[in-house]
Amino acid sequence: MAAQPLETPTRRPDRDETNVDVQLQEPSLSDGPALWRLARDSRVLDVNSPYSYTLWCRDFADTSVVARVDGVPRGFITGYVRPAEPDTFFVWQVAVDASHRGRGLARDMLDRLGDRLAARGHRFLEATVTPGNKASTAMFESFARDRGCPLERGPLFGAEHFPGGAHEPEALFRIGPFSAAG
Numbered sequence: 001m002a003a004q005p006l007e008t009p010t011r012r013p014d015r016d017e018t019n020v021d022v023q024l025q026e027p028s029l030s031d032g033p034a035l036w037r038l039a040r041d042s043r044v045l046d047v048n049s050p051y052s053y054t055l056w057c058r059d060f061a062d063t064s065v066v067a068r069v070d071g072v073p074r075g076f077i078t079g080y081v082r083p084a085e086p087d088t089f090f091v092w093q094v095a096v097d098a099s100h101r102g103r104g105l106a107r108d109m110l111d112r113l114g115d116r117l118a119a120r121g122h123r124f125l126e127a128t129v130t131p132g133n134k135a136s137t138a139m140f141e142s143f144a145r146d147r148g149c150p151l152e153r154g155p156l157f158g159a160e161h162f163p164g165g166a167h168e169p170e171a172l173f174r175i176g177p178f179s180a181a182g
Helices: 029-042 050-059 105-119 134-147
Strands: 022-025 065-069 072-081 088-096 124-129 151-157 170-175
Touching: 022 105, 029 050, 029 065, 029 072, 029 088, 065 105, 072 105, 088 105, 105 134, 124 134, 134 151, 134 170
Parallel strands: 088 124
Antiparallel strands: 022 065, 065 072, 072 088, 124 170, 151 170
16 A cells, blocks of 8 residues: 555644755555664664564554655654554654754654544544653643643653663653644
8 A cells, every 4th residue: 555645734834944845644564664774773762673663554554654855764653543542542653863853853743643643533642751751751742732732641661561671661641632623
């Protein structure tokens, strides 16, 4: 199945005239290797197998987004609808190529997903964030603020939940409820 182009977000104005042309689309099966490389090269994400990213692009494309610059994936957000809470979308991973960070690309992708999923009736967004991840904390705070939604935070996974204790704890961020109108 080919990647489907999506509407350009209108929530936030362009930052300046130096913006590059970015296409925000659902990932296609062929994007799996690029998503894996972006996760690996981030040096902060838990990197899953190349197989899992390819499978993700097949089975969860409608709850994920890829940012392409000149046709090349430069960022992605993967997520899924929680089976036990069908009105809740969970953001699994956010990655932006180092050469494209600091331009609001992650937030643009999050806005795209938020708009798409709110239109489908999802009312909450969840994500986990490690204590030192200031960029993700700021992104989710601004997303909640711009949508006029509360953001609740609380512990979810402690270090004891990860083998070997080599992983930081993860706090749960829960944003919502939000409406289709944003």
